Amino acid sequence: MATAPKAVRYRAVRTFKRAHKSPLIFLERLPLEILMKMLSYLDVSALYTLSHVNKLFYQLANDNVLWEKIHKAEHRRKTNLKCDCTYELLQMMSRMELEDPPENFWKLLHLNSLIKYDMKTLKSNLGILNRHTGLPSRTKQVLRNLRVTWELTVSDKSGHKSSFEPSWCRFCETSVSLSWSGGGQLSDYKKISTLHLHGIRRIALNLPGLKTPGRRSLMLKLDMQAVAESMQIIGRDKLVELKLLQPGIIIGVWREINTKSSVAFVMFTLHFHRLVERSTNENPLCLEDPILKPISDDVDPEHGLHGYQLHVALNDTTCDIMCENFSQLFCRRADISDGMIRLSAISRSNPSQHSPLSGSASLPWSCESLQGNVQNCCVLSVTLLDFCKGKFWCVGSAVSVQLQETPVCYDYDGEHFLILHQDSEGRVEMQLVKEQTRFVVVSLAVCVAVGKVNKHFGTSY
Numbered sequence: 153m154a155t156a157p158k159a160v161r162y163r164a165v166r167t168f169k170r171a172h173k174s175p176l177i178f179l180e181r182l183p184l185e186i187l188m189k190m191l192s193y194l195d196v197s198a199l200y201t202l203s204h205v206n207k208l209f210y211q212l213a214n215d216n217v218l219w220e221k222i223h224k225a226e227h228r229r230k231t232n233l234k235c236d237c238t239y240e241l242l243q244m245m246s247r248m249e250l251e252d253p254p255e256n257f258w259k260l261l262h263l264n265s266l267i268k269y270d271m272k273t274l275k276s277n278l279g280i281l282n283r284h285t286g287l288p289s290r291t292k293q294v295l296r297n298l299r300v301t302w303e304l305t306v307s308d309k310s311g312h313k314s315s316f317e318p319s320w321c322r323f324c325e326t327s328v329s330l331s332w333s334g335g336g337q338l339s340d341y342k343k344i345s346t347l348h349l350h351g352i353r354r355i356a357l358n359l360p361g362l363k364t365p366g367r368r369s370l371m372l373k374l375d376m377q378a379v380a381e382s383m384q385i386i387g388r389d390k391l392v393e394l395k396l397l398q399p400g401i402i403i404g405v406w407r408e409i410n411t412k413s414s415v416a417f418v419m420f421t422l423h424f425h426r427l428v429e430r431s432t433n434e435n436p437l438c439l440e441d442p443i444l445k446p447i448s449d450d451v452d453p454e455h456g457l458h459g460y461q462l463h464v465a466l467n468d469t470t471c472d473i474m475c476e477n478f479s480q481l482f483c484r485r486a487d488i489s490d491g492m493i494r495l496s497a498i499s500r501s502n503p504s505q506h507s508p509l510s511g512s513a514s515l516p517w518s519c520e521s522l523q524g525n526v527q528n529c530c531v532l533s534v535t536l537l538d539f540c541k542g543k544f545w546c547v548g549s550a551v552s553v554q555l556q557e558t559p560v561c562y563d564y565d566g567e568h569f570l571i572l573h574q575d576s577e578g579r580v581e582m583q584l585v586k587e588q589t590r591f592v593v594v595s596l597a598v599c600v601a602v603g604k605v606n607k608h609f610g611t612s613y
Contacts, residue, residue: 180208191218196262197357200365219258226262263365266355278428284477285326285463286537291424292323298353300431303368304332304418305348308339319417320518322469327533327548328427329469331419333519338415341395341403347374349420351431371430374401386552387515387529392416394515394526399549399575404517416519421531423548446610447540456609458482459539462497462598464582466509466571467531473511474593481598488613491602492579495536498596500583503563509584509591513553528553532573534580536598544608545578545600553584553591564592577604 179187191199191212199222203213277297278288288294305315319333332338354366379397387394392404400423404416448455460481466474478497487494498505515529529552536545556568564585571582583595602613 187212188215188218191215192221196222196266197359200357201359214256214259216253216255216258219262223258223262223265226265263355264367281541285424285535286461286541286543287326287424287535288428291427292328294428295328295431298428298432299356299364299366300428301352301354302330302371302420302422302431303350303352304420305350306334306338306344306418307346307348308343309345310343314338324467324469324472324531324533325465325475326424326463326535327465327467327531328422328424329419329531330422331417331517333417334415336520338418340413341376341405341415342380342413344376344415346376347401347418348372349374353432367432369431369433374398386550387526389524389526391522391524392517392519392526394529394550396550399547399573402550404519416522417517419517419550421533421548421550423533423535423546425535425543425546446608447538448610454485456538456605456611456613457485457493460495460544461537461541462495463535463537464497464580464596465533466513467533468511468514469516469531471511473509473513473530474507476507478596485613488602492599493602493605493613495598495600496596497598498593500595507593508587509593512589513584513591515550528555528569532571532580532582534573534598536600538608545598545604547573547575547578547580549573556583564594577601 182190191202194202199213199218203210277290277294279290281287282289302318302321303315304318305313307313314334314337316332316334316337318330320331322329348370349372351369351371352366353369354364357364374397376397383395383397385393386396386402388407391407393407395403395405397403400421402419404419406414406416458480462478462481464474464476464478465472476497481495481497483493483495498507513528513530515526515531517524517526529550532547532549532551534545534547535543538544551571551573553569553571556570564587566586566588569584569586569591571580571584573580578601579599581595581597581599582593584591585594586592606612
């Protein structure tokens with residue numbers, strides 16, 4: 153019905169004549185009605201691929217009549233889609249009797265419905281909570297089943313933007329590490345204005361050689377100028393120097409004399425807490441954790457100071473070198489100092505609690521044809537649960553293992569090291585001793601800001 157008036161527009165954008173004759177030339181010479189009839193037998197993947205041929209086939213393959221039939225047929229086949237917001241929009245269009253929807257309307261509507269369809273079973277797919285970490289046990293599998301990837305967009309001060317897909321992606325128990333090298337296209341970090349991290353959920357289409365369409369979810373925006381003064385060096389090897397921009401984000405900078413500020417790679421560490429939701433929700437407001445009603449208890453005089461459960465993992469982006477769980481952590485009211493509540497998991501004075509690492513503290517990296525391994529640097533992942541097993545504080549970040557002055561210690565003769573992570577909500581302190589070729593954790597404490605405890609529990613310490 154609506155194809156007749158569109159014929160003039162389609163014929164007006166015929167492609168230029170080629171010197172040689174090809175099957176494509178003969179296809180373009182067919183009447184519009186025959187072309188549209190042929191396209192009506194194609195599936196979504198074939199139509200999307202055809203739209204990349206030339207301008208004529210782009211318009212034909214995006215025809216609203218074709219995609220409306222595809223979309224309604226899919227709705228009849230998947231009755232559960234009637235609960236989707238796209239079905240509500242479809243009903244609204246029917247009531248408004250819209251005869252000429254905008255260009256690409258039905259195509260975009262259908263692709264969005266494909267993305268949202270299996271999100272309905274997201275919670276059940278995540279599985280039960282891990283009793284040690286308090287996190288969904290199948291986060292890694294769900295991210296892969298939903299075809300989630302991450303994209304880094306780098307904007308420089310001149311306004312130019314470049315987007316990159318990860319060079320590699322490595323999952324550990326409670327976090328995932330991502331690295332972008334950019335094929336040598338990453339500019340001087342002093343010229344970068346902002347970094348944007350997007351979660352991209354791809355649609356399952358058979359598109360050899362083409363990037364499948366997907367939905368972008370803004371997860372983080374970092375103003376490089378705001379962190380320029382506070383960035384710190386956490387490690388180096390012969391080729392690169394690692395700079396920590398903020399917890400969870402580091403850049404590797406080449407150490408050559410004439411390229412001292414040239415970026416080799418950018419690395420993110422993402423904690424599993426709400427990672428599926430943050431990576432698949434296009435609404436930037438989802439970045440904020442929901443505001444929870446404080447847990448009140450007038451009977452307990454030290455409410456909010458006990459019953460904590462801590463899970464700590466150290467990894468080198470390929471495997472865990474420490475994975476420990478600690479329960480029933482507490483802090484007495486009299487021990488609150490400097491606005492921090494200290495929860496001690498491993499005490500230096502109790503050798504039975506000391507725990508050896510299963511590997512060396514190092515951070516491997518790779519960039520195009522080069523690779524290296526920064527010693528005394530690793531990835532820290534911390535998950536702190538309250539007495540109700542709710543997520544209280546979650547951290548994932550690369551950290552440095554710094555040499556300390558050797559204190560008096562009768563149990564160990566080796567060098568002493570400190571791992572320190574700190575942000576606005578708390579601090580993690582881990583002391584290690586190097587015995588021959590291995591590290592032993594001799595002290596571990598988590599300090600949480602009193603303001604965070606008061607807000608969470610409705611207390612006033």
